[in-house]
Amino acid sequence: MRIPRLALVTVTALVTLTALTGCGGSQADAADGAEPAVTIRIPDPGNSGVLALGKQDGSLERALAEVNAEVAWTGSAGPFAPAAQSLNADQLDIATGSITSGITSLSQNPGFAFFTATAPDPAGEGILVRDGSGIDSVADLVGRKVAVNEGGTGEYLLLKALQEEGIDPDEVERVYLRPDQTAAVFNAGQVDAWAVWAAYSVAEIGSGDAHFLVDGADIGSDNYSLTAVRTEFAEQHPDVVRALYTYLHEASVREREDPEAFLNVNTDVGPQALTGEALRVQVEFSAQGGTVEPITDADIERFQDVARFYAEQGVTPEEVDIAAHVLDVTTL
Known part of the structure; x- marks a missing residue:
């Protein structure tokens, strides 16, 4: 039925x-x-x-x-x-x-x-961390601050990743931010990680200074x-x-x-355009979409x-x- x-x-x-x-x-x-x-x-x-x-x-x-x-x-x-x-x-x-x-x-x-x-999106969404941050696993997020958009993709990805590892969500501090306001906070080190999707992750990965700790495929995202x-x-x-x-x-x-x-x-x-490594990353992500x-x-x-x-x-x-x-x- x-x-x-x-x-x-x-x-x-x-x-x-x-x-x-x-x-x-x-x-x-x-x-x-x-x-x-x-x-x-x-x-x-x-x-x-x-x-x-x-x-x-x-x-x-x-x-x-x-x-x-x-x-x-x-x-x-x-x-x-x-x-x-x-x-x-x-x-x-x-x-x-x-x-x-x-x-x-x-x-x-x-x-x-x-x-x-x-x-x-198996490759374009996930939890971003800065290169050299010392965060090498989801367990390393315990006691740290993670930027998420409240009730949306970011919060889902973080909670899903924590569930997969059996970690109590209260052990990780969620910092609720609008996605279009998070990049500066993330790059200034005011949060330790950023749960986000391709619209914002591509620029960060393309800069060569950040990478996914886990992506959508890793955590079984729906x-x-x-x-x-x-x-x-x-x-x-x-x-x-x-x-x-x-x-x-x-x-x-x-x-x-x-x-x-x-x-x-x-x-x-200009700022709307994708160039260089960011363009390559987006093409790679889109091909898997x-x-x-x-x-x-x-x-x-x-x-x-x-x-x-x-x-x-x-x-x-x-x-x-x-x-x-x-x-x-x-x-x-």
Whole structure:
């Protein structure tokens, strides 16, 4: 028996509702009798990745135009927690993040559902330590300070690593910091280690001054990357959600085959660009990454294990029901 998924309104009702209301569009569309285009709000993806290339070369715009939709790039991509708040506030329609951040956001009256999953990053996430720090094993973290993002990937990776070694989490001090503010603290030696993912680890490893103590593969991470959609948007525009999934899946397959084509898509100079060793590291990580796929029942079981782990570790007050917030994109 399949786990129940998010209930959607009937196709007949959707067609009627979309024809009557739409989202976005211009007065000219209405004047000439054309149905207004549906606007889908997505955080600006920056300089790298599937969405970044799709924005730069127009391929995403063309794919969505086939279902009479267009993108409005809103804000910028970053941690999922603030993006979840924007979804709930009807300021975004799409956002990406980890299942770990997703679980903490789901515990707060969510107005979104997840519809894609990408397998955990085996090489790009882990616990960073500085070269020559004297920290050679997870056991060496006892009595030390480790920077993590609260309730997200960093906290999960640290707790998972400690569990694997049978170490009481209270023996390691968690320092809660925003990921975009942690590099300076880490490099100044104010924390001894940093549990983090590829968006931030690549620069540190590429600098030649840091390395992973353990990575995602070492600790058996189930930290899937997910795409979330605002619930009301999915109910009103399932064809747009399905078209976006198809685009993301096909582009992610190409990205794994040719990672470098999806890096530095806007500029190869300046702070946004990856160069030298950092570029090589990111290409290596991306080549080992997963592709965007529908969420299966097996995936949900793994997500639920993470939710149970978070509840047991006291990250969430109770175990979150993941299945209640998953959309089967194959049935839209």
